[in-house]
Amino acid sequence: MLPNRLYDTYMDKEIKHMGTKAGKLLLFGGVYSNLQALEKLIQIADEAGIPPENCISTGDLTGYCAQPEETVQLFQKWGALSIAGNVELQLANDSEDCGCDFKSGSRCDDFSKMWFPYTKGRLSKESLDSMKNIPEYISFDYGNKKVTVVHGNYGNTSEFIFKSNATESKERCFKETKSDIIIAGHCGLPFHQTIKEKVWLNPGVIGMPANDGTPRVWYMMLDIVNGEVIYTHHSFEYDAESAQKLMYKNHLPEAYGDTLTSGIWDNMEILPELEKMGQGIPIYFNQEQKNTIQTKTQKKMANTYYDPADLRKFGKITEWSEELGTKFFDYYGKVFEEGALSAREKSLIALAVSHVVKCPYCIDAYTKDGLQKGITKEEMMEAVHVGAAIEGGATLVHGVQMMNKYNKLSM
Template identity: 60%
Template sequence: MDKKLTDLGTVKGKMLLFGGVYSNLQALEELIRIADKQGIPPENCICTGDIVGYCAQPEEVVQTFKKWGARSILGNVEIQLRDGAEDCGCDFREGSRCDGFSQLWFPYAQSKLSKSSLDYIASLPDHITFNYAGNQVGILHGSYFNVSEFIYKSTNWEVKAPNFSKLNADIIVGGHCGLPFQHLENEKYWLNPGVIGMPANDGEPHVWYMTFNDDGLFKYNHHTLKYNYKLTSSLMQNGLLPEEYARTIITGIWDNTEILPAYESGLQGFGIVL
């Protein structure tokens, strides 16, 4: 299927960027409250994909997101849901723990989503581009070439560089890997705001998002988001979803680090410094 790209032209004012809602309604509701409090309009709020995921309220999340009016691109989960696939398309190693967990949460999400939600998901673009404070920005999920590719801070710049050419971008905002980071090289920025649906393996129950500010020069900041994670975890303990993910919501520690490179794996539980 041909890629769908939405170009927003020039965007002005404060922006809010985030990834992976992962069916976490409590985190999404708190993020919406923050955007409202800070006067950030919905059209300046952009998700890097995977609105649906590991948590217990996929239908409520999609409908809340749709009503809010924020923007999003397709994550691998949305593509698989749109196409009626049998798995999440996360590119987990077959037989791994994450692969086993996906055989629980993905069918659960499929079973909960209404036609209205699936139609909304199908309407999302693969990429969003816009000009901000004199910089061309491109939003992608994994990479331009593979929506399920895991790109981390430690990923070689040679892997990242071709994505800038494809999106004609000075700044790329990526998703999928679940960890916030910033990587500046050759006057290009690769930024990942992190995700709001799951902790970042840092030993804290809070989650992560990012803001852009165009006061004179381009500025960006990473932020933590505190929300009612105890409710999220309790709703996940329904006998249908992985108990390990419900525990991660509380502890901030991933059940395993099998998808992580050595550098990121070694940071488990040590907090995140940006």
């Protein structure tokens, strides 16, 4: 046995081909033992007339929440398709951790040492044995496209792939699988991205909110219209309070339980800088979703010139200048890595500069980032004063230029 390491690193990259699919498809991932969310999703599929064989999961059926055995049994009774996520691979091989590739000693790593043994201990022998029969990757033909389903990435199930990162890794996945469309999971955030006429889709997860300050969870629909494959993002709310109470009752991480109803992740350790900026900002992919969010929350602030939701559009600046935009985000991410300065120190500097350049998006982003890094309100305010002092001093020192010019002209 290879401890504390994902087995797929040492396995053949076999892709199970499922033939041709027709009709609407429902895509989802990360059930995470959240029985209440799975019950709601099955209801949605039934009401939409989508048969179980057209409902496809990107893996991690079990996880953070309190009902792993009940979730596995319901999923098997439903008859939907799934690939193996890192959790299934680890359970199938009797490993001792979830294989999520969390940084050792991080909050996510510490939490996994609580929920993974709980999950493993609550699953029946039959459910554990069933994990061994789940394929790591599946593919199928849909319309005129070849579609491959992966968890993190092809050949690296635990890789965290977001919209703003891993462009080369995504391109390699398309090439190695000879696919037109990749459906992936693992990262927990819904997105779609076109790369050289290929499409990367992440439907999001249903077991946890998407860090956008709402309790909604996400899935996708695929359909064929006029011979073309189209995709749409969808969200739903469910009985999150019951799922939360069961986590508390079973002494699972309370921080994850709180996330079910707050929609805010306890930490952002796995997120690239661009995705960190989106914390607490409701996600929407069309005007109808935006209107629904505003109606439900009864938008507390009047419309302003700066729309907080625009922060999520930051990544779109690459659309009008892909080469330069991509280089900027590569540089941006590199700047905020640990170096001579710690990530905490860099966050404080960024917060001070945000106030000097008067960017409300940056102020929101680095206030949240600072909270995640344990920066106190006193430290934040002191950093703002440092920025204000430098800005004020810079203004005043330029008064010397005025004085010199005045003296010269008045001689």
